[in-house]
Amino acid sequence: MKRTMINKLNQCINEEVLVKGWVHRIRTLSKISFVIIRDRSGIVQCVVENQTAGVKGLKHESVVEIKGKIVGNESVAAGFEMHVSELNVISLVTEELPIEVNKEELNINLETLLNNRVLSLRNLKNNAIFKIQAAIVQGFTNYLAKESFTQIFTPKIVSEGAEGGTELFQLDYFSKKAYLAQSPQFYKQMMVGAGYEKVFEVGHVYRAESHSTKRHINEYVSLDLEMGFIENELELMELETALLKHIFSHINETCSAELEILEVELPEIGESIVQMELTEAINILKEHYNKIELEEDLDPEGEKLISEYVKEKYGSEFVFLTHYPQHKRPMYTMPAENGKTRSFDLLFRGLEITTGGLRIHQYNELKESIANRGMNPEKFTTYLEAFKYGMPPHGGLAIGLERITAMLLGYENIRETTAFPRDKVRLNP
């Protein structure tokens, strides 16, 4: 008999079926037991006579195969249950479970959640997070592929840091010094110049930042894109707006069950997303929220407050902040008037989920920009070289996957939206 997935059982009323999955919950009465079985598609209530082989000693989270008949029952939420004729235990759990997987909310601390990751991910809510995360990535890649972007795979072992930064993990690479890439920035620009024009990458990036916040982990997935022959940074913001709309509608189409489990409604994005110059945002924060200490950037509290302001005033949960000052942006950022840049951040529900902007595409200008920041252009030879032989105007952006997942689903700490997070104290599981 072929396995039937639990979410298809409603089409099998009065039929004999084979179900495989985990024992989600057992409630034993005098003659029968109610056993809830869980597979990747859902849960089903099964009625088993206590003398059926395998029932005695069965523990939560054991893996079982169950044969039986689907019978209509209006008193069960699903409208049916399964009357079991045969139960085979495939993997018997013999030890006490360290956490209670079947609770609606696990209500355990983050350490326990992550230490018992395989079990905590079986919890319906936690499980749903990463199905939606996968849908975000699918939405991102499908939209860009449809728009003629080429997916690229660039090296994560590099000989110099992309942004000239210091927060790099160092590696012993055949007795040479190498580093883990903190961004695919140089390589995605090079691939634009290599003739692909429009490229994207979904890949890990590494930041050896030793501070520990809810918004930082040391290895994260960056959804990167870069495109050539654009006129200005507005095109990038328009692209990201359309991209986010597509991602959300893809989630709505493919993850309705998961959204229901998480009790989440996705945000609406109107025609366009509000744009605001950084200086304007700072003025608003000074005026309305007494954040007089702000100067040329927002702190995490400022990001939250300006998001609240925009939500109240414009009804939008997103806001593009534009025209960051030059010394707050990397050396490849295209300058604008008055020491500003043609760059932007996207804040979503109070958190920066994207940094993007137009890049410098002329060799001499880029070389000068590197030197102006006190760095040695010779350290960037292979990158600079690409600008000597015909680089089109271009720009791009990156979305932090764990961050957008967290904001979308209402989690405060991005470790909860990372399957196996890495930070200063966590290398396991």
Added chain:
Amino acid sequence: MKRTMINKLNQCINEEVLVKGWVHRIRTLSKISFVIIRDRSGIVQCVVENQTAGVKGLKHESVVEIKGKIVGNESVAAGFEMHVSELNVISLVTEELPIEVNKEELNINLETLLNNRVLSLRNLKNNAIFKIQAAIVQGFTNYLAKESFTQIFTPKIVSEGAEGGTELFQLDYFSKKAYLAQSPQFYKQMMVGAGYEKVFEVGHVYRAESHSTKRHINEYVSLDLEMGFIENELELMELETALLKHIFSHINETCSAELEILEVELPEIGESIVQMELTEAINILKEHYNKIELEEDLDPEGEKLISEYVKEKYGSEFVFLTHYPQHKRPMYTMPAENGKTRSFDLLFRGLEITTGGLRIHQYNELKESIANRGMNPEKFTTYLEAFKYGMPPHGGLAIGLERITAMLLGYENIRETTAFPRDKVRLNP
């Protein structure tokens, strides 16, 4: 005026258009010049009067914007050409090009090709390779998403090696020892056990192998999948067969221009792919090819010869070799009778592109298997832990992206099918 992509110009006969791209080739006559422009979609011949601003001193690979009219011309291969009224140089190339991008075959050695990667990738053939590589990945992900696999992102910074191997890159991780993952093996199994059942990952893996061959690089992209509740390894081979068919048909649909540029026809896969026990392959090689030195594995020459044999005898360019001996497979491999395993390799045109198999899913058996190989189970605690609380039967496989690309397109060295390869001597570009 909006930019028109070159592959759409055939719909613009007698219209004024704006084209942007690189100067692919210039041929200057006394009064006019023929300038071939290249964008990501193709090339077009443009006729420019020599007194037009910007023409004088224009060099190959400069980036330009050109306005003009598309005019039918039967003597040109495309059936039309562009008569230019205005030419704007966006990025002028002033230096001599280190390689001739516009040649049909670059005919340069691998070192030069890779040292000048941004330029060599502009060559039509080299450019096409990575569009097809992107299509392989799209085909892989789309097929598996359709089959209810969940895309996962697992850590590449790990505290122990997945296969207990020694060829690991070591990392300084906040003063702790960490390693780059040589495979997502443990984590994909854990994600099956975490309730996702069917998972895939597209990500980098790292092998600190110091030998240098055409078939090895030290950072490569692994197309991994793992699935639970399977009965045997045949299901995995069937899945891979269907997956490859889908990938090839996706390439045919989306990359016809690139296949033409590379003069490549994709292989046909029939109903199923030939399966052969490893011992049978070895016997054939001994008998027909005098490879008497072979014992329990094939060498690279053996892989080539058995592929030739299968092609001649069965007309197939693929062959699954099955039942590898236990001591040739990692400790998590499900054993079969007589010291064999329920595992397989897939050879394609003489090269192993996949390793896969059924895994051990019972805690005690896995612990014993680790110990039997002289390893300490305590070193695998977080992995083993996952098997205590209900792990379904499962198995999986991995496809090497650079390898399948190379074999598909007829390249001998997988460095040619890696955008920016990393090996013992190469960390740049």
